[in-house]
Amino acid sequence: MPALLSVTSDQLNVWMVAFLWPFVRMLALISTAPVFSEGAVPRSARIALAVLLTLVVAPTLGALPAVPLFSAGGLWILIQQVLIGTAMGFSMRMVFAMVQAAGEYVGLQMGLSFASFFDPTSGGNTTVNARLLNIFAILIFLATDGHLMLIMTLAESFRTLPIADAPLAASGWFVLVLAGAQIISGGLMLALPLIASLLTLNLAMGIMNRVSPQFSIFSVGFPITLLAGIAMLMLLMPYLAPFLEPRFAAGLASIAALLQGLRP
Template identity: 50%
Template sequence: MISFSDAQLNAWLIGFIWPLTRILGLLMVTPVFGHRAVPARVKIGLGIFITLIVSPTLPPMPGVGLGSWHGLFILVQQFLIGLAIGFIMRVVFAAVEAAGEIVGLQMGLGFASFFDPQSAGQTLVLSRFFNMLAVLVFLAVNAHLLLLGVLVDSFQSLPISPQPLSTAGFHNVAAFGTTVFAVGLQLALPLIAILLMTNLALGILTRSAPQLNIFAIGFPITLGVGLIVLDITLPYFAPQFEQLIQNGIKASAMVIQTLRPQ
């Protein structure tokens, strides 16, 4: 008859539950994996599959009971680490969507919006288009595999332990949020400049010919110029998205280093 002691069962459980919690924290918020269209069963199944592969290579676990207060504290820590890694890449996609919002409003497409299940709100059509383009670039450069690689390496650089995490890592995660506004404006700047010159030309035309109905001709001209410039500049967006995604992966690795206990 095969029998197991409480210590053996606890060792097997903590060697599986704690890594799984960190992995599920990442899969819950990271782009593509964390989309609401992906069923929860798929996310949990993928997390279990990755954990079964990674768990034999992990450093020794701390000798803490899974149901103790220290065990629950470690569980929460692992979840926060996974969230921090995935949130960095979520900020990258938020910057791309912000660029689409800015461009859409400048082109006069503020009315062209629909319900986005991911954000549970109204999203401009150009913002959604930029997001889809960023997802294609994300998959084309295998950034989803690189992000999983960063997560697996985090178990070596930031092993599971009962020591509290450094607050500097969470500060870096919050500071990276400024990328949403800075990068979003940089991506939209060429279109903003062209549309600004178009609006200035329309203003001069209105002053020189007051009988023209600026509201009747201004909207189609602005929209047409915006679509033409978007078509011309679209090939240059993909390299920018790729660079932004690579910066996000580097930032995720840096956050892991700064989360290490002092």
């Protein structure tokens, strides 16, 4: 009779860690990265994508730490992979947060700050303009193959920052903090043309109200501001893709700098 297949506990541990640790990093990124973490994407699809990527990438990884999975060291490595994947996804999400910040600034100037609804992506109320610009940013991200570049960066992250039981360096987290400053500055740069135009329009209507008191600024000011804001948004749309493409590249570069900074 042929001998039965026997698997030792050490072999089982090697197989489990060879799949589980890369899977956790990939699932953490997919759960936080833009496009993949949208509310319209089912959780089962995210898990299936993470499993598929793990099956492709795991055989290419080098030797993993000889640490039992069910131990303090194995739990520490698991937590590290969650932190690394989440930080990578958060770095790219900052670009989309910049776009949403620009939408908030624009909506405030147009008088649409009260026209808000629940956004499942951010988990809070956002203005109509912020949601609209975020949808355009997602479409541009997909059109420029940003999602494929993000997956490639994820696969390369195992070479830049291999799975190890050594503690992560603190300098990488400072890179993430500095990248967060781009949310306000980039959002202001994107919304600046429209803010300047509406500010000039409001100044002109204020002068007209002083010159001609019969001109009721309160009755006609809101519709004029709203129509002017919509017209400026139409003029702004063709320049949105050239503005965002370098920001997407900067987001990927921020991920690379984050991984380099986290290396022990």
